[in-house]
Ligand code: FES
Ligand SMILES: [Fe+2]
């Protein structure tokens with residue numbers, strides 16, 4: 001996808017790139033404003049924002065890696 | 078950064094410092110020789126790095142002093158001493174000893190996917206929750222948290238700098254990915270949001286001096302070794318794969334650990350500037366993980382598949398050094414002792 005080299009953001013008319021990961025969040029490229037079910041709007045200025053799809057995050061709507069598989073370890077190894 | 082509700086941060090004014098670190102005290106013949114060259118004196122005699130403890134105080138402080146000339150430098154040491162041939166020869170011998178020990182302690186492997194997958198599970202249960210961040214989350218005391226921050230300051234006051242060395246050494250696609258993470262570490266253009274700045278804000282709120290290099294004399298070789306490994310891999314193009322592996326380890330493991338530190342700090346009643354540093358890293362590193370995997374590791378391996386073994390080496394060696402330091406801290410605290418060489422005012426002694 002051609003990007004504006006000066007700003008790293010998509011050139012005008014370029015669709016926003018959204019990456020679906022198979023194991024975790026949806027990655028949205030460019031600053032985003034997310035509207036929540038209760039009407040609140042959150043802005044993320046990051047170059048890439050990771051939106052939680054697993055619903056386990058403690059910081060909705062953003063991914064906090066809580067989607068990771070938990071592996072139980074009983075004893076000190 | 079995410080603007081949900083940013084707490085009003087009112088930290089004490091920054092400590093006045095020049096940005097130049099003071100020269101540390103020597104810890105043996107190797108560091109004494111390096112410090113002598115830095116002062117422009119003739120070193121007593123060429124010390125033998127091959128006999129030194131590769132992770133010990135003396136060798137690691139000597140390496141730290143060699144590397145610091147490539148960053149901000151030391152107060153009173155001429156900038157051009159960075160390229161002093163005597164110093165470079167010494168550094169080469171120290172690096173050889175350090176690297177040989179790591180290559181012996183970290184089994185060789187070139188399965189990057191397996192090494193990365195190991196980091197993408199969250200171990201839970203009594204056998205897993207044994208690390209420093211688990212301790213600080215559940216039961217660590219304030220003086221232990223302050224010691225932890227003093228240890229971490231050796232890296233975080235130059236956060237992202239060792240990894241910046243690798244930028245010109247990467248093929249284009251991996252370079253673009255790595256720089257987008259570095260851009261975030263450097264505050265996305267805002268000096269107040271530079272991660273090193275956020276760390277200094279946290280230090281001051283915790284009542285710790287935040288001067289660059291202030292805590293070097295207080296931290297053991299195990300702490301210096303972690304950062305020296307980054308500098309070693311950053312400065313040597315031949316170790317660019319290991320540098321990327323080291324960076325991946327940090328970015329892939331930081332989010333859950335940062336979340337535990339945020340909770341530990343809330344439990345201990347720490348202020349907003351202290352909490353902000355680790356709070357920012359929970360979300361930021363959830364993104365950095367994705368960029369490191371998809372935007373750096375994947376394209377780098379596609380273009381330079383021969384780097385696979387070095388990438389795994391970087392991941393495992395950084396993990397090994399991190400575990401050594403974590404164990405040293407927890408062992409000292411379990412015995413009611415400081416984990417530092419010189420205790421902080423509110424902590425126990427050695
Ligand atoms: S997708 Fe990562 S926490 Fe839900
Ligand atoms: Fe960071």
Ligand SMILES: [Fe+2]
Nearest residue numbers: 328361362365
């Ligand atoms: Fe990061």
